[in-house]
Structures are given as C-alpha cells and as structure tokens.
Amino acid sequence: MASDVRPRHPLLLSIWICLLASLARAFYVPGYSIKSYKQDENIPLLVNKIYSDNTQLQYAYFDLPFVCPPTGSKHHDSSWASGQSLSLNLGEVLRGDRIKNSDFEINMGQDVECAYLCDRIVNGHDVEWAQQLIEDGYVTEWILDNLPGATSFVTVDRERKYYAAGFKLGYKDYDTTTGKPTYYLNNHYTMVVRWRKAPGSAGDNGGRVVTGFEVYTKSVDRGQRNETGCPSDLDERPNPLPLYIAPNTTDLSEQYPDSSYIPQAKIDLDQVFMNIPYTYSVYFREEKEIEWANRWDLYFNDQAESNTTHWLAIVNSIIISSILGVVCMIIWVRTTSRDTKGRGDGLLEEATLRPKRRSEKKTNGLLEKEGQDLMVDDLSDDEALEDVSGWKMLHADVFRPPALAGLLAPLVGSGFQLVCMIGGLLSLSCLGVLNPSWRGGFITVGVFIFFFAGGVSGYLSARLYKTFGGQNYRKNTLLTALLFPGLLFSLVFFLNLFTWAQASSTAIPFTTLLVLAFLWLLIQLPLVHLGSHYGFYRSKGYSHPTRTSTTPRHIPFDNTTWYSRNRLLLSVLAGLVPFAVLFIELIFVFKSVYLDKSSYYYVFGFLSIITLLLAITIGETVIICLYVQLCAENYHWGWTSFLTGGSSAVWIFVYLNWYYWTKLHIDGFVSSLLFFSYGVLACLVYGLATGTIGFLVGYTFVRRIYGGVKVD
Numbered sequence: 001m002a003s004d005v006r007p008r009h010p011l012l013l014s015i016w017i018c019l020l021a022s023l024a025r026a027f028y029v030p031g032y033s034i035k036s037y038k039q040d041e042n043i044p045l046l047v048n049k050i051y052s053d054n055t056q057l058q059y060a061y062f063d064l065p066f067v068c069p070p071t072g073s074k075h076h077d078s079s080w081a082s083g084q085s086l087s088l089n090l091g092e093v094l095r096g097d098r099i100k101n102s103d104f105e106i107n108m109g110q111d112v113e114c115a116y117l118c119d120r121i122v123n124g125h126d127v128e129w130a131q132q133l134i135e136d137g138y139v140t141e142w143i144l145d146n147l148p149g150a151t152s153f154v155t156v157d158r159e160r161k162y163y164a165a166g167f168k169l170g171y172k173d174y175d176t177t178t179g180k181p182t183y184y185l186n187n188h189y190t191m192v193v194r195w196r197k198a199p200g201s202a203g204d205n206g207g208r209v210v211t212g213f214e215v216y217t218k219s220v221d222r223g224q225r226n227e228t229g230c231p232s233d234l235d236e237r238p239n240p241l242p243l244y245i246a247p248n249t250t251d252l253s254e255q256y257p258d259s260s261y262i263p264q265a266k267i268d269l270d271q272v273f274m275n276i277p278y279t280y281s282v283y284f285r286e287e288k289e290i291e292w293a294n295r296w297d298l299y300f301n302d303q304a305e306s307n308t309t310h311w312l313a314i315v316n317s318i319i320i321s322s323i324l325g326v327v328c329m330i331i332w333v334r335t336t337s338r339d340t341k342g343r344g345d346g347l348l349e350e351a352t353l354r355p356k357r358r359s360e361k362k363t364n365g366l367l368e369k370e371g372q373d374l375m376v377d378d379l380s381d382d383e384a385l386e387d388v389s390g391w392k393m394l395h396a397d398v399f400r401p402p403a404l405a406g407l408l409a410p411l412v413g414s415g416f417q418l419v420c421m422i423g424g425l426l427s428l429s430c431l432g433v434l435n436p437s438w439r440g441g442f443i444t445v446g447v448f449i450f451f452f453a454g455g456v457s458g459y460l461s462a463r464l465y466k467t468f469g470g471q472n473y474r475k476n477t478l479l480t481a482l483l484f485p486g487l488l489f490s491l492v493f494f495l496n497l498f499t500w501a502q503a504s505s506t507a508i509p510f511t512t513l514l515v516l517a518f519l520w521l522l523i524q525l526p527l528v529h530l531g532s533h534y535g536f537y538r539s540k541g542y543s544h545p546t547r548t549s550t551t552p553r554h555i556p557f558d559n560t561t562w563y564s565r566n567r568l569l570l571s572v573l574a575g576l577v578p579f580a581v582l583f584i585e586l587i588f589v590f591k592s593v594y595l596d597k598s599s600y601y602y603v604f605g606f607l608s609i610i611t612l613l614l615a616i617t618i619g620e621t622v623i624i625c626l627y628v629q630l631c632a633e634n635y636h637w638g639w640t641s642f643l644t645g646g647s648s649a650v651w652i653f654v655y656l657n658w659y660y661w662t663k664l665h666i667d668g669f670v671s672s673l674l675f676f677s678y679g680v681l682a683c684l685v686y687g688l689a690t691g692t693i694g695f696l697v698g699y700t701f702v703r704r705i706y707g708g709v710k711v712d
Contacts, residue, residue: 122276124271144193147295660672
C-alpha cells in the first residue's frame with residue numbers, strides 16, 4: 001500500500017504553543033499552613049549569610065568578626081536560643097545557607113524606637129576585611145517568618161512597589177578634600193514588619209500574619225548616646241561610622257622632633273582596635289491590601305516589566321522552529337512520498353522490485369536470461385540497487401554499531417536521567433510546588449529526582465548497549481552509574497578544597513558530602529543496576545528494519561561537500577540554531593544567577609515553553625543534519641546526532657565567557673575558578689540532556705525512513 005503520511009503543519013503546533021503560553025507565569029503555592037502570631041508573641045529573626053554579585057564566595061553571618069556574636073539567651077516565650085542552628089534541608093546546605101537564631105527581640109505589635117544590641121571590638125585585620133566586603137558589594141540576608149529581609153523600591157512612575165532580597169552591609173564614599181575612598185558600616189537597622197489579620201478562626205481570635213519584612217539601614221557614629229546605648233540624634237541625620245583606624249603618630253613625632261616631615265606610621269593590625277556599636281528599631285504597620293498568600297509577589301514585581309521580552313522570546317522561538325519544521329516536512333515528503341515511486345524504496349531488504357524484461361549475459365555463475373522476468377532475490381545487493389542513489393544506498397550500513405558504542409550508550413543513559421530531572425523540576429515549578437518560600441527545595445528535589453531516575457538511566461543504557469551488540473553488561477552498568485556522577489562529585493570535591501580554605505559557607509560540609517556519596521552509591525547505583533539488568537536480560541534490543549552487511553561500505557568523501565566530510569564542524573555550527581531559541585531567556589537566567597542575586601527568577605512558565613520549543617528545534621536540527629549526511633552516503637550518524645543535539649552547549653559556554661568579561665566584575669582567583677568550573681558543569685549537564693534528545697530523535701528518524709513503506 002502506498003503511504004498516506006500527512007505531517008502536521010507547523011502553524012498548528014504554533015497555535016497549541018501559544019495556548020500553552022497563556023499559562024506562562026508560574027503560580028505560587030505559598031505553603032500548607034499559615035503561621036499566625038498573637039499580640040506580643042515573639043517572632044524569631046533568623047540570620048543567614050552575606051553574598052555578593054561580584055564574587056562567588058558566601059559567608060555565614062555569625063562568622064563575621066565585626067557583627068554582634070550570639071549570646072545564647074532565649075526570648076521570653078521562645079524555646080530557641082540565639083546562635084542555635086536550624087535544621088536545613090539538603091538544598092539549603094548546598095546553596096550555602098547557614099541559618100541561626102539571633103538576639104533581636106521582635107514581638108508582634110510592639111514598636112521599638114531604639115534598642116541596643118552590643119558593642120563589638122574589632123582589630124585592624126577585621127576592619128580591613130569589612131572594608132573589602134563592602135568594596136565587593138556584599139548583601140546581608142535575614143529571615144523573618146520565612147520572608148527574607150528586603151530593600152524596598154518603587155518604580156519610576158511611583159505606581160508600584162517591589163522588593164529586592166537582602167540589604168547592604170555598608171557603603172563606600174569618597175572624601176571631598178583628599179579624594180580617598182572611605183568605607184562606612186551599617187550598624188543601625190530599622191525593621192518594618194507589615195501584618196494583617198489572619199484568615200479564618202485564627203484571625204477572629206486575634207491572630208495576625210506577616211505580609212512583609214523591610215530592612216532600612218543606617219551608619220551611625222559612636223557619638224553622643226543615651227543611657228540605653230542608642231544615639232540621641234537617631235531621628236536626625238547622624239554622622240556615619242567610618243571603618244578607619246588612625247595610625248599612632250605620637251611616637252614618630254617624638255622620634256623626629258626637629259623634622260618637618262614625619263614618615264607614615266606602620267600600623268600593627270593586631271594591636272589597633274575599633275569599637276562598633278549596634279542598635280536597631282522595629283515598627284509594625286498594618287497592610288490590608290496584600291493577602292498572606294500573595295506576600296511573595298513583591299519579590300517578583302520587578303519581573304513584570306520583562307513579560308513583553310519573554311513573549312518576544314517565545315515568538316522568536318516559534319518562528320525558528322516553524323521554519324525548521326517546514327524543512328523537515330519537505331524532507332519527510334521526499335523520503336516517504338516521492339521516493340515510493342522509484343526502485344529500492346520501502347523495506348529495502350524485504351520489498352520486491354516489479355518484474356521487468358531484461359537481457360543479460362552469463363556473469364559470475366548467473367544464467368543468461370533473455371526475455372525473462374528477473375526478481376531482486378536473484379541478484380546481488382549492488383545489482384538490485386544499481387539505480388538507487390543517496391541515503392537509500394546505506395540500508396546495509398546505516399544500523400552498523402557506532403564507534404565507541406560502549407561510551408555512547410552510558411552517555412545517552414545519563415543524559416536521559418538528566419532529562420527526567422529537568423522535566424520534573426520544571427513541572428513542579430510551574431505547578432507552584434517549588435517556589436522561593438521552600439528555601440532549597442529546588443536543589444533538594446532535583447538531587448533526589450536525579451538519583452531515583454537511575455533505574456530509567458540503566459534501562460535505556462543497557463538496551464542501547466545490547467542493540468549495539470555489546471556483551472560486557474557489567475562494564476556498561478558501571479559506566480552508566482559512575483561516569484557522570486563520579487565526574488560531578490570529583491569536581492565538587494576539588495572546588496571544595498578552595499572554598500574550605502576561604503572559610504566560606506559556599507563550601508559543602510564534609511558530612512553533606514558523605515550524604516551525597518551515600519545517595520549515589522547506595523541508592524542510585526543499585527537502581528542503575530536493576531534497570532540495566534532488566535534492559536539487558538529481560539528486554540530485547542531495538543529491532544532494525546534492515547539487515548547489516550558484514551563488510552562496511554566505503555564512504556565517498558572525495559567528491560562530497562565540506563559539511564559532509566567534517567561532521568564535528570557541522571554539529572557545532574548547527575548548535576547555533578537551538579542557541580538562538582534559548583538566547584533571550586538565557587539573559588534573564590544569567591542576570592538572576594550572576595548579575596542580580598537579590599532577585600528571584602520565577603517565570604518557570606516561560607522557561608518551560610522555551611524548553612519545549614528548544615527540544616522541538618533540536619529534533620528538527622538533528623533531522624536536517626542527518627538527512628544531509630545520509631544523502632552524502634555517510635552512515636556514521638550515531639555520534640553526529642548526539643553531538644548536534646548537545647552542540648548548543650558550546651555556544652552557551654562562549655556566551656558565558658563573554659558575560660564574564662563584559663557584564664560581571666568578579667575578582668579573585670577562587671571566585672573566577674568557581675564561576676568557570678560551575679559554568680562548565682552546567683554546560684555539561686545541558687549538553688548531555690540535549691545530546692540525548694538529539695540521539696533519540698535521530699535514531700527514531702533513521703529507523704522510520706529506512707523502515708519505509710511497501711510498494712504495491
């Protein structure tokens with residue numbers, strides 16, 4: 001029967017994607033229970049860490065030598081002592097969180113004009129470090145009722161208000177007379193807690209919920225203070241507190257009494273000290289316009305202006321995908337419709353050519369046949385397909401196992417494991433399950449999805465390995481379970497040596513590394529083994545529509561084009577197309593991860609649509625590249641499809657380098673090492689996932705066109 005293949009028009013696909021795009025904004029599930037507070041009930045203020053856009057190193061707040069250390073005391077109605085660490089989930093530890101209770105006394109509804117916290121005595125080394133942290137633009141993160149302390153902003157038209165998580169550790173200014181930089185430390189904190197009546201019966205009983213937490217900072221000098229330790233001129237504009245220790249020149253002037261020039265004094269940083277007083281104020285303000293369920297919206301309001309750009313990114317992706325879709329349709333029509341009219345189509349091994357009258361002489365044992373019907377089974381392969389050209393001539397070689405098949409199968413298995421992880425994370429984020437209120441939830445869920453997807457990884461890897469003719473089942477299982485996770489674990493451990501040396505909270509604790517090793521070796525490894533055993537022994541290898549000849553066919557590279565001869569260059573250049581689909585959304589991701597860490601990236605609806613379009617574009621690109629390669633009579637399509645699918649990772653890494661040199665201001669060897677190492681790791685994860693998509697699409701395409709249709 002002739003084929004009646006009718007590919008769907010790309011316009012229909014675009015319409016469906018536009019309908020899905022109406023759900024682009026990921027909604028927010030704030031939690032399962034609302035915490036309400038009664039009048040005068042204590043609200044714990046938690047301190048976490050400091051971080052900067054100009055460096056990759058974070059530090060725990062209580063590890064700073066110039067802040068007030070915890071006293072260990074408890075608040076009047078709280079069971080938590082200051083300095084007590086909270087139990088953190090895996091994601092919080094991996095992202096560098098170190099959350100502890102503080103000595104700040106905050107009680108619902110009680111305004112505090114000014115409260116004294118402590119006087120911190122620091123030496124010269126501590127002052128220099130504080131200056132360096134301010135120079136690097138470090139931001140402090142505090143947490144109240146699971147809300148990060150925010151710096152409040154308003155839009156230019158003053159119609160909307162939005163938050164940026166965290167507040168500055170201090171600021172830098174220049175002396176008007178000398179022009180030298182002076183650093184000022186913020187040592188007074190004005191906290192504004194916004195609340196409203198709790199919903200339901202809790203509100204009827206006097207319960208209140210927190211809907212906002214704003215922190216305003218001041219630098220206040222050690223000037224005149226009252227008996228409580230607070231400055232008397234706090235309501236006015238106080239003099240700031242400079243981080244500066246004046247050198248002692250008394251001894252030098254005595255040493256050079258008759259000299260008009262006194263040399264610059266050398267400061268022994270261990271022997272000079274500075275007193276830093278800390279105070280704070282608390283104000284409660286009722287906020288009736290914001291519901292508790294919507295209290296995180298202010299942290300996302302700054303992203304509302306970029307919605308138009310996100311839509312443009314989607315339109316751009318649809319246009320690129322549609323153009324490639326038209327090309328793929330033309331290829332599909334050529335391979336399934338027009339070619340059915342010629343010889344050698346259909347199931348090339350099984351289809352029978354129509355009888356025809358031929359006159360042949362006796363050659364190589366064949367009888368001379370005059371005026372007789374000659375069937376294809378009576379001829380050799382070359383004679384039967386003598387008028388077939390292009391991709392159809394490869395039917396006996398196209399399913400030949402690729403070179404290094406024992407490596408390709410584990411890579412595809414690991415890549416599919418990553419695809420499962422990425423798909424699960426995007427789905428849960430779009431449903432609102434993974435949101436900023438679940439601190440560390442995104443990383444925690446991602447780690448567990450990755451490890452528990454090991455069974456699927458082992459199954460796919462083993463079945464492909466069996467299809468490729470592999471026999472060493474145990475070797476394939478170990479490569480699948482250990483290759484990528486082992487590389488990941490080794491790189492993280494190596495980078496940890498540098499962050500440990502810097503005493504940074506970015507360093508993963510040794511116990512957490514043991515937990516990750518436990519999950520890897522005692523959960524993922526057995527699951528990979530079970531999946532691999534089932535895929536190798538309980539499942540058959542993927543069947544192919546044509547048989548493979550024993551002798552490989554010669555590939556005619558002499559008269560082919562450059563893109564047929566150089567498959568690697570073709571794959572790398574083809575990666576520009578998926579990169580063009582992802583590029584605009586990548587700008588927002590990089591901005592949130594590197595350039596503005598105080599903002600939250602929470603437009604996973606847009607990202608999910610872009611990811612879907614990216615997968616479609618990768619598939620279309622792979623189909624086009626494979627068709628070009630097969631028409632050039634080159635049957636080595638296995639690695640080409642994998643590399644073409646993942647080659648956009650090369651361009652992402654190029655863009656990452658450009659971003660580093662032109663947009664960021666990262667200083668220091670360790671920070672640069674972390675930036676590029678984790679950048680390479682992210683590109684590797686992306687490349688494995690998209691390379692797997694490319695291979696599976698290419699494998700399906702090759703199986704389909706060589707399966708063909710039978711001719712009447």
